[in-house]
Amino acid sequence: MTSRMFRPVRVVMVSVFWTLAVAALAGCSFEPEEKIWEIAGPVFGTQYHINVVLTEDESRLENLGSGIEQVLEDVDASMSTWREDSELSRLNRREDQSEWIELSEPLYEVLFVAAEVSSLTDGAFDVTIGPVVNLWGFGPDARPDQVPDDQELKAKLDQTGYEHIELKSDPPAMRAHRPQYIDLSAIAKGYAVDAVARYLEEAGVGAYLVEIGGEVRVNGRKPNGDAWRLAIEEPVSERRQINRVVALDRQAMATSGDYRNYYESEGRRYSHTIDPETGKPIRHKLASVTVIAENTMLADALATGFNVMGFERAQALATRENMAAYFIVRGDNGFEAHYTPAFTAYLTD
Known part of the structure; x- marks a missing residue:
């Protein structure tokens, strides 16, 4: 979470041109066609990108943008450790x-x-x-x-x-029982995604994709009837590369890895993911784990917990609990992908 001030919401049409569907009926009536629109901006030290399926309505898009901005501000005001007044x-x-x-x-x-x-x-x-x-x-x-x-x-x-x-x-x-300092950075972003999703549904938006810093929740389908296709990244810091693509229509997905947020000291890399048992950054062969769940808050927390546990323990737990999890492990000859049986339903060819 971050105390950065929100900038005015930027509303961008994903398809630059919009058209009217022509109904070949007597009188040639016209009906507006649904398109995918993007609402994006900075938040929590990262970016949010929200796609909504709507007909063109500038005032409605502006109202949605303002509402989304307020939802995110409310989450920040409640759960940020970067804001002294939260x-x-x-x-x-x-x-x-x-x-x-x-x-x-x-x-x-x-x-x-x-x-x-x-x-x-x-x-x-x-x-x-x-x-x-x-x-x-x-x-x-x-x-x-x-x-x-x-x-x-x-x-x-x-x-x-x-x-x-x-x-x-x-x-x-x-x-x-004794004073605690609570850090919600591994779950609050997922909650924020869910909060925006609830707001959109209450506002009558049936099909959407909400993404904040890589945590995603989708509902409904694209105007052409396709499911939302999401990429799982290759866990490398120097470039953006796709490892696998999944298709979702009413699920949430979150990824935790050691390849983005880290620093180096005296030639050794220290991940931001801390093992609560040792107090030290994780050091094992599990490079990233992606979880698909019914809501983003749960997916976010599980992905972090699985990442701390390491591949063998996390895979055993996720399989036992019938959870959809995808693991990318560092092997002798590069990355190896493993996934639980429950994850199979979301994989694309």
Whole structure:
């Protein structure tokens, strides 16, 4: 999440020209043809790209753009660790979290799903890892001059643990056995995608593609009846290259990998994905994992948890739970792709 100010929404027609469908009826009546329109802009330190299937209506597109902008601002104001005035930042600053603290419905929803995924992955996904993320320089704090030593890591790890958080739904609230610093960067972006999708459906948009920083949710189909086709990237940092293409019509997809957000120190690369057990960036052969789920928040969290777990453990869990997951593993002769049986239905030729 980021505190960057939103710029005016840019509304761009994906097909430059629009046409009217001609009905060959008496009187030659005309009906507007649906096209794919793009609404795009900066958010959370990345970009959002939203495609909607609509007939041409400039005022409706502008209204949708403004509504999307407000949805994203609301998420940022609730869940950003980069904004001192966000709901989450105020929660993190509380020295005493032992009493029930009232939460907004969105923040409670995200924390609830985070707790479920933490339990499922035996702690490989843990939103309380924020102090360690910051220590490594992947949060709002400045990047350290040198990598943390074991003593520093232990001190920060002792402050973490998803099991120390309790939630209740009525009214939405949380408390912690000891103060926690919560970082939702591995799930809040997925929630934002879902929030925009809900807004579009409430606004009467039946077919759409919502993408924020690589996390995607789609519904309906393109005007020609085709499903939305999405690319899974080859996990290389120096170029953009497609590994596989999938087709979706009412699902969400998220990818987690170690090839985009990292830094190097003394010839060694440090990934932004931190293992909550060791407090150190992951170092294994799993380069990326893509998850398809019913909503983006869940896909986002699962992809991160699976990425931390490594290929063998994650594949076993995803297969056992009938989850659609696609793994790209570094092999002796380049990348190797593996996927669970549930993922097969989404693969294209």
